[in-house]
Amino acid sequence: MLLYDCSTAPSPRRVRIFMAEKSIDIPVKQVDLRNKEQLSDEYRAINPQCDVPFLVLDDGTGIGEVEAVCRYLEDAFPETPLMGTTAKEKGFISMWNHRIEMGGLMAIAEVLRNSSPAFKDRALPGPDNRTQIPELAERGRQRIVDFFQTLDTQLEKTPYIAGEKYSFADITAQVTVDFAAWIKVVIQDSQTHLKKWHDEISARPSAK
Numbered sequence: 001m002l003l004y005d006c007s008t009a010p011s012p013r014r015v016r017i018f019m020a021e022k023s024i025d026i027p028v029k030q031v032d033l034r035n036k037e038q039l040s041d042e043y044r045a046i047n048p049q050c051d052v053p054f055l056v057l058d059d060g061t062g063i064g065e066v067e068a069v070c071r072y073l074e075d076a077f078p079e080t081p082l083m084g085t086t087a088k089e090k091g092f093i094s095m096w097n098h099r100i101e102m103g104g105l106m107a108i109a110e111v112l113r114n115s116s117p118a119f120k121d122r123a124l125p126g127p128d129n130r131t132q133i134p135e136l137a138e139r140g141r142q143r144i145v146d147f148f149q150t151l152d153t154q155l156e157k158t159p160y161i162a163g164e165k166y167s168f169a170d171i172t173a174q175v176t177v178d179f180a181a182w183i184k185v186v187i188q189d190s191q192t193h194l195k196k197w198h199d200e201i202s203a204r205p206s207a208k
């Protein structure tokens with residue numbers, strides 16, 4: 001197996017945390033996003049979606065998309081389940097993970113990719129260039145500010161995002177909160193539940 005990664009990017013960080021929590025050790029190859037290696041002919045031939053993470057199995061099968069990569073790893077390495085063991089847990093974790101991807105990660109990406117000169121004509125990841133839309137950056141900022149409050153409200157009810165146990169949903173939320181700092185959105189003093197959870201999650205060895 002080989003995982004294509006970029007040590008500075010938030011999406012593959014989710015997979016790295018997931019692997020650390022499950023003590024999975026597989027070979028990793030860095031893709032230099034800063035210098036657009038993801039768009040090179042060589043990488044395109046490996047992953048036509050031109051993004052990371054991307055997992056290539058021993059039989060040559062390629063799996064992209066964080067959720068799909070983690071789904072594969074969860075089944076291939078069942079010890080320390082992070083995606084739930086009962087139908088209820090699995091559904092709840094999956095629901096929260098999807099909400100955090102849409103309301104959190106996508107909102108931050110909307111801001112960064114539609115405002116930073118570094119992403120000029122690269123407003124969306126993928127093989128095709130896309131023009132920036134400044135209004136999306138504005139909307140994204142409001143969305144992520146609101147979403148921090150959603151997380152705080154949820155964490156008032158349960159110690160972890162999807163209940164009593166640490167899960168994949170916490171990993172996605174952790175990466176979201178840390179990624180938001182890139183656009184200077186931080187936990188508010190009033191968001192005490194989110195702050196307590198984030199302090200605890202950040203102290204886990206996998207956070208490194």
Ligand SMILES: N[C@@H](CCC(=O)N[C@@H](CS)C(=O)NCC(=O)O)C(=O)O
Nearest residue numbers: 009010011051052053065066125126
């Ligand atoms: N849908 C993908 C998104 C992954 C993604 O956005 N990866 C970024 C790094 S965080 C990337 O590869 N960007 C390449 C680019 O900007 O061209 C997933 O969830 O795996």
